[in-house]
Amino acid sequence: xxxxxxxxxxxxxxxxxxxxxxxxxxxxxxxxxxxxxxxxxxxxxxxxxxxxxxxxxxxxxxxxxxxxxxxxxxxxxxxxxxxxxxxxxxxxxxxxxxxxxxxxxxxxx
Numbered sequence: 656x657x658x659x660x661x662x663x664x665x666x667x668x669x670x671x672x673x674x675x676x677x678x679x680x681x682x683x684x685x686x687x688x689x690x691x692x693x694x695x696x697x698x699x700x701x702x703x704x705x706x707x708x709x710x711x712x713x714x715x716x717x718x719x720x721x722x723x724x725x726x727x728x729x730x731x732x733x734x735x736x737x738x739x740x741x742x743x744x745x746x747x748x749x750x751x752x753x754x755x756x757x758x759x760x761x762x763x764x
Contacts (some may be wrong), residue, residue: 658684660747661701661720665711680711684723706739713741718748 666747689694706713714721724740731732 656723656725657720657745658686658723659663659718660684660714660723660742661718663711663714663717665708667708679705680708681705682714684721704739710739710741712741716744716747718744718750720748 658690659678663680663682669676681703683701684706685699686702688700721742722745723742726740727734727735727736728738729735729762
């Protein structure tokens with residue numbers, strides 16, 4: 656699935672009180688909003704997804720379009736959850752917010 660990835664983050668530290676090592680990573684992408692039931696959404700919504708710590712360097716060029724592969728894992732409750740399988744860089748995304756703002760301000764003037 657092609658998605659616009661906006662950012663990524665990771666952490667790696669040792670808890671002082673227990674000595675336990677904590678590691679994790681995630682990436683944030685934009686998804687076209689959809690409404691369901693009484694929840695009304697419009698526009699593009701950011702979605703943060705956890706990924707394996709070992710995958711933290713996958714999203715090294717941002718913002719960009721990536722071809723992300725998701726998988727489904729069954730839950731005990733009978734439902735499913737979406738998991739990250741992998742991603743491939745496709746192309747950069749230019750987000751020049753100051754220039755866009757100036758353009759809109761010029762239109763409004």
